[in-house]
Amino acid sequence: MLASQRRTTILGLVEESGAVRVSELVEQLGVSDMTVRRDIEQLAGEGLVQRVHGGALAVGTRSTEEPGFTAKSGLMQAQKIAIAETAAQLVEPGAAIGISAGTTTFELARAVCTVPDLTVVTNSVPVAQLLHESGAPGQTVVLTGGVRTPSDALVGPVAVTALRMLHVDRLFLGVHGMDARAGLTTPNLVEAETNRAMVETSRQVCVLADHTKWGTVGLSTIIPLSSVDLVVSDEGLGARARTALTEAGAELMTAAPRTRFDRRRRGTP
Incomplete structure (x- = not known):
């Protein structure tokens, strides 16, 4: 060729x-x-x-275009792992947390699977499966049910009804895009509604998003930036994005991907 x-x-x-x-x-x-x-x-x-x-x-990318879980999982992988490991430091034994669908939130699930006595509410099939197979003793996983999307999220009225009866300490939310005017967005209207229901269950909203999500706008807004408590991103996030998040009242944590030396020292591939 x-x-x-x-x-x-x-x-x-x-x-x-x-x-x-x-x-x-x-x-x-x-x-x-x-x-x-x-x-x-x-x-x-x-x-x-x-x-x-x-x-x-x-x-x-069109505002309605929704790449599948597999297509997105290998992109910005080092950054996603770093973001997840940083966010995992916020999770304590015995806590109740929400984990939305997404490839970065899936890495968070991997990072917290050894936390004992953790209760996880999720609408992500891969997250629920990972924690079911690898979770620490005493962990409880609540899978919402609903209709499955290309991103392996369970959405719709069944998911929303289940979420409205639950309460968690902190929600870790994955997003398709972040924008100063549009807020947090997704290409899927029904997923936006389900994610809003997840937000309503939580006392704190923590967004996990690598820097490429900034400036991307999906069809439907989940919540405005002013409703976000904390954003965990990577060092590639630009100055304008940092300013917009700060002005919206969100705290920002940045994560640096580990080097090959760090990975060898910690025994990871």
């Missing part, structure tokens, strides 16, 4: 799914990791895709 054909294929895959991972492209195109990264860099230079850590995103 010629280089131009490869790039056309990559562009088509990005436009179709909204996001692609380098590892998937390596396998599908039968070329090296470096070749794929060069192709993505050229497409990004031409303004055709947005280059992110681990893959590429569609440029000018």
Whole structure:
């Protein structure tokens, strides 16, 4: 396959799914990791895709477009893990927390699975499955029920009804996008309603979002920035975003991805 054909294929895959991972492209195109990264860099230079850590995103993604859980899980992975590990420090044994659907919140579930006597309310199928299989003794998982979305969230009236009967200390909320005017958004109208019900169950709202979420606006607003208590993001979050969050009254915590040396020292891959 010629280089131009490869790039056309990559562009088509990005436009179709909204996001692609380098590892998937390596396998599908039968070329090296470096070749794929060069192709993505050229497409990004031409303004055709947005280059992110681990893959590429569609440029000018439609406000109703909702990439699936698998497509998003490999993007900005180091940042998501760092955000999750930072947020996990807020979770104490015996607490009741909410975890919304999303790939960053899934990493949070992985980070808190060893916390004893934890009660987790979630509308995420992957989060519930992870905690069911790996959770510490005494953990309780409450799965809301509802209709499953492409992001593996359970949404709709069943989920909302269940959530209105529950109360948690802190909600860890994943979002499709953050914007100074639009607030926290999602492409899915029903998921926005369900997430608002999750917000209403919680005494504190903590948003987990890497810096690429800033400036992205989905179809439906979940809540305005002024309703957010805390945002955990990565060091790539820009100055304007930090100012907007501060002015809205949200506390900001930033997380730095671990280096390879740190990962080797802690025995992680």
